[in-house]
Amino acid sequence: MFGRKQDPPPTVDAPVVEEPPKPGTTGKGRPTPSRKEAEARNKRPLVPADRRAAAKDARAKQRVQRELEYQAMRTGDERHMPLRDKGPVRRYVRDYVDARWNLGELFLPIAAVMLVIQFATARSASVVAFASLLLLYVYIMASLADAWLMWRGLRKRLVAKFGESGLPPRGLAMYAVLRAFQVRPSRLPKPQVKHGQRPS
Template sequence: MFGRKKDQAPAPQAAPAPDESMDRSKDPRSAKGVPTPSRKAQEEARKRPLVPNDRAAAKVAARDARREEQARMRRALDTGEERFLPIRDKGPQKRYARDFVDARFSLGEYVMFIALAIVVLTVVIPTRNADGSANNTQIYVFGLFWVMVAGVAIDAWLMSRKLKRKLIEKFKSVDQGVVWYGTMRSLQFRRLRLPKPMVKRGEWPS
């Protein structure tokens, strides 16, 4: 009599109420009705390839980058901005060498113009006089040329010795190639030097 009726089914249990904290549709950070993407999906969306898949676009980007770098370098050669100068012109000792050379007068500045004038004279001056005798003027011109070469060499040597002494006084040592760098600059015409001179003649660096 106390037995349970076989045909009586157990009462169905009520389904648990949904956890509103797990309902992504109510997340204020997500759009209405759109589930919030997982962290992995967000990281993948933020990733950008270092090299574009389109090779043509990659070439255009590389060309634009080169042009921008060249433009910065040209501006640095005009303004002396250390950051964008070519490697051969970077460094405090090379900056000092440029200022030292630009502050002085060098015979080597005009060696190319004098050499060109001598070449023109050798073409214009005849080798013989009107009476058929040898014209020695060209000999004198070539002699003047070699005197000029000797003068330029002596001036460059004296300048390099003084530059080296000044570098040691200021920096306690001399980097390799700095003295030669200054010597080669002294052989260039002042207006054509790159980087452009930042000091006037007689404005010696401290």
């Protein structure tokens, strides 16, 4: 009555018998790797054994990528363009700006001429130097107003063509204005349309 309880007999798991594959089905032909084996196979060293060789390979890949992007921007091939220049919206913006005569695209040459005149006449003819500086500021204001009018017309066309939801939330106005202030031969991606050849 008060004796030790006997331990229950040990349970033995029944052997698992694998079912033969059904006719018409084929297995993968190899055992499933254990989790430890899969993790060991996927491990990569955080620091490569040869840092110089790894850095050299990385620089070579970056050089090839930059060369591809530069050639794409020269030829208009969008497959290899940088992400900021890809897509039909960005292409439409570029074509619209390139087809238009912008006051901003002549800003750098005119500013250079005005500054040369100002430095050349600063001591001998201060009135001419002041007038050249004043004309430069007037041209800057006119260029900004022209860029604003350009963006207003461009945005209406973009909304009509792509819809409000098809436009990126920000950055498009600056993308167009900065391109309008670049000298046409130095623009990248290269212009694909001529002046007056506006996109539909």
